[in-house]
Amino acid sequence: NAGVMQNPRHLVRRRGQEARLRCSPMKGHSHVYWYRQLPEEGLKFMVYLQKENIIDESGMPKERFSAEFPKEGPSILRIQQVVRGDSAAYFCASSPVGAAEQFFGPGTRLTVL
């Protein structure tokens, strides 16, 4: 049973470009959560999605960031016009139902030059 998959594992973008991060949840999981981890900081919640619905986006910056989880395909976290402060590790987690017990993917490390 494959775990949570994220790609790319590493992403380099120049300031002003767009970054697209993809997450495929574990088989049978329909709930997806995105977190950001900065050096020397803990995991910070960004957004919680179910298929075709955003349940909670209280941790998402109001501008430049968006997320979706379509009926078919992976969940996408999109960052437009990236800035150096967006450099971080972005983790996706999934669960079979809404739950605090979540299973994490390996992360995407975004570097903005």
Add this chain to the structure above:
Amino acid sequence: QKEVEQDPGPLSVPEGAIVSLNCTYSNSAFQYFMWYRQYSRKGPELLMYTYSSGNKEDGRFTAQVDKSSKYISLFIRDSQPSDSATYLCATTTEGSYIPTFGRGTSLIVHP
């Protein structure tokens, strides 16, 4: 004051030692408590999940929650070099699916 406080360490111990990792929290509404292990450059892995106060044991790992003092602990017996990682505590309230994480404690177990 952060909602979940955790000493970043590093905590360095010899192989075979008993390790005690701790967190404090400020919100008395927190009911669910979790410990994650995160190896360098990897995603967090759920180790222990407990509800309310008390102890929970799983192999060499014991999670302990003291709600009266808002203190949570993870004990690792017979520590191994493979236990070297960052340990994150997390907690959430009843009905919430969004954990609040501590910043993690770096553990180094040397042979």
